[in-house]
Amino acid sequence: MTDTPGQEVHRRRVMYIPGYDPVPPRKYRERYRREAAAQAAISGYDIALGPKQTSGKFGWHVSAEMEGAAVETDIEVMYWSDIVRDSMSHGILATYGQLFRTAWIYIWSGALFRLMTLRKGPVIAALYPVVFLLGQLLAALAVGVAVAFVVEWMGHRLLGIPLSFFGLALGLVMVWAVLDLFRRQDGRFLAYYLMHDYAFSARYGGAYPPEQEDRMREAADQIAAALQADVDEVLIVGHSSGAYIAVSILSDLIRAGRVPADGPRLALLTLGQVVPMVSFLPKAGRLRADLAFLSSRDEITWVDVTAPGDGCAFALCDPVSVTGVAPEGKRWPLVISAAFTQTLSPERWKALRWRLFELHFQYLNAFDQPGDYDYFRITAGPLSLQSRFADRAPSKSRIERPVNRYTSMAA
Template sequence: MFRRESRLTAARRGLDIAVGDAVRSADGLSLDWTVEAGGTRTRYALLRWDDIVRARFPRPDWRRLAAVPALLWRLRRSGYERRLRREARSFAMVIFGVHHLYLLFAATSLGLAAGLPLLLPADWRPWSWLAVPVAAYAVLAAIMALTRGKPFYCAHLVDDTAFTHDHAAGRDRQIPDRLDAMAARIRAAEGSAGEIVVIGHSSSSFLGVEVLDRVLSADPGFGTRGTPVSFVTLGSVIPWIALDASATRFRAALARFAAADAIRWLDVRAPWDWLSIHLRDPLTASDVPSPGPDRPATRYVRLEDLIEARLIPGRRWNLFRMHFQLLMSSRDGRGFDYVAFVSGPEPVHAAIDRWRQAPTRPLTRRA
C-alpha cells in the first residue's frame, strides 16, 4: 500500500519518490524499507505482529460463544460501555453492534437447528434433538464464514475486541516482548538519525504509547539530547483500551508519556472515520489529566481532500477502507498526505510545531 500510494503522491505533487524493496529484519521484528524523496532519505520500519493476528483471528466459534457474553457483561457492569458510548458514539455503535450481531447469529443458528427435527418423522425426533447443538454449531460456522469480510467483518472485529481487552488486562504474552524489542531499537536510533518518528495507526496508537513509555523508563533523557523525537497517532483508539477498568498499567503508561513533553505528539483525526475515537483528545477521553491544549497537537483531515467527492458515497460505508484512508495519498496537494508527511523534505517535528502554533478546528462534532 505504501508503494502504491507513493506513486500517487509523486504524481499529484510533482515529486520524485523512490521506495526501496521491503526487507524483513534479521530478528524478524520488522519489515524495513527506505524512501528517497526530494533529497530526503527516510528509513521506514514497520513493526510486525501479523503472526499474532493470524494466531488469534479468527478464533474457534466455541471460544467466542463462551467469551462474548462474558465480556459484554463485564464491560456493562463496570460502566465501560456507557463511558465508551459517551466518547465515541459511532465507534461504540460498530464495536458493540457487531457483538450483538454475533449473538443474533448464534441465536438464529440455534433456532434453525432446532427446527430441523420438526421436519423429520415423529419416530426420529427423540434422537434427532441430540443433533441440534452440532447442527447449530455448523450453521453458525457457515454464517461466520459468510460475514467474515465486508461489510460486516464480524469475526475480525469480535476477535480484535477480545485481543484489546486481553491486552488491557495483561493476559497477552506475545505483544509485550515485541514492544520491548522495538523500544530497544528506537532508543538505539537516537543520535544516528536526523529525527525519530514513531507512528501508531488504529490499535498501534496505544501500542505506540507503550513502546515510548518503555523507552523513557529505560532512558528518561531520551529525546532531550539533540535528536528530535515525535509520536504521531492516526485513527487513534486509545480510549478503547484506556477506559477498561483492568487497564491500570496502560493508563499509568499513558500518564507518564503525556508528561514527557520532550517528545512531540500529533494526533491526526478524521471525524468521518467510524473506527477511530476522535471527539476529544485521547488523554481527556481516557480520564488521564492533560498537560495542556497542545498535548497532543491536533490535525483534522477532510475526507474531501483525500478522495474525489464522487467516490465518497460508494466508500463511506466501507468502514475498513475509510479507517485506512489516512495512510493513503491525498487528492488535494494542499491537504494532509501521509506519504509526503513521513518522507517529504519538511521534518515531522517541524510540521508538528507549525500545527501547534496554528491548531485546526474540528470539522464536525460527530463522535
C-alpha cells in the same frame, strides 16, 4: 544539499506500529508503494521504494524528492501479526465465550456507556460483532429447531414412530453446520475478526498481554538503536490500536533514559486512534500512566490525526484528556482532523463513505484534494513532524472533557 525553511530532514527512520491486523508486514509495504505513487502523481513530487537497508526484520527504503530537497527514509514495521493470528485461532464455541466475557467487561465496568458519550461510531463498530454473532446464533437455532420439528412430524405422520431423539440430534448438527457456514464466510462479514479484536484488548481488563509486552520491548530496542543512528528524525507511527502501543513504548524509552538529548528529533504520529476502548477499562493503569507521562514531555512531538468520517476511530477525542489523566503542563497531543469530506473529492468520498474499514486505513492512503495532512510528506519529506505542524492550531471541534470512571495509574 540546500536547506528548506524550518527543520530539514536528510535521513529519517520510521517505525510503523499497526493495529490489530493479521496481515503480514509486506501488505503495508505494498500499500505504501501503491498509495505513494498515487499521491506523488497528484502532488507533483518524486518518491520511490527500494529494499530495506536496516537490520530490522520487516521494512523498506524510501527515496524522495519533494519541497526542493532529497530525503532518504528507512521504514520498519513492528511485527505482531503473529500474535494477532494466534488470538484469532479460537473455534466457534470459544468465540462465543469471548463475546459474553467481553460484553460483560465493558458493561460491568461502565466503559461502554461512557464511550458512547464520546463517539457513537466506534461503539457501534464494537457492538456490531456482538449483534451479528448473536444473530447468527439465533438463525442457527431457528434452523435447528425447524429441522427437529420436521423430523418429529415426519416420524409421527409418515412412519407412526417417535423420532424425537433423532430429530434433536439432527437439529444440533444443523445448528453447528449453520454456525460453521457463517464462520467460513467471515471474510465478508468480519464479525469474528472484530470480536477477536475487542476480546484481545479486554482480556486483561485493559492491561497488555505478556506476549505483547515482550514484542513492545523488542520494538523499543529497535527505536533506541535508531536514536543512536546518523539520522535527523525518528518518527513513530501508530495506527488504530497501534496508537496506544506506541504511547507505551515511547514512555518506556524516555523513563529508561534511552532518548539522547543530542540525538535525532523524536516524533509520534497517531492515526485513527482507539485509545479510549482500552484506557477506559479498569486495569489499564499502565496505559493511563503512559498517556499522562508522554503528554507533558519535551523529548517528543506528538500529533494525533483522526477524521469524523472514520467511524472506527474516536475522532478528535484528545486521548489524554478524555481518559481523565491530563496533567498540569500538558503539551500533547496536537489533535487535528484529516477532514475526509474536504481532502477527498466528492466522487472519492462517495465511493468510500460506506467502506468503513477502508476509511479507517485512509490515513495511510493518497488524498486527491490533500490538505496539510499528507502521510507521504510526513514520512518521506524534508520537514520534521515538529516543523511541519509548528504553526498548526488544534481542531476547534476536539473533545477534551474527561469522562472516564477509572483514572488510577500504574506506579
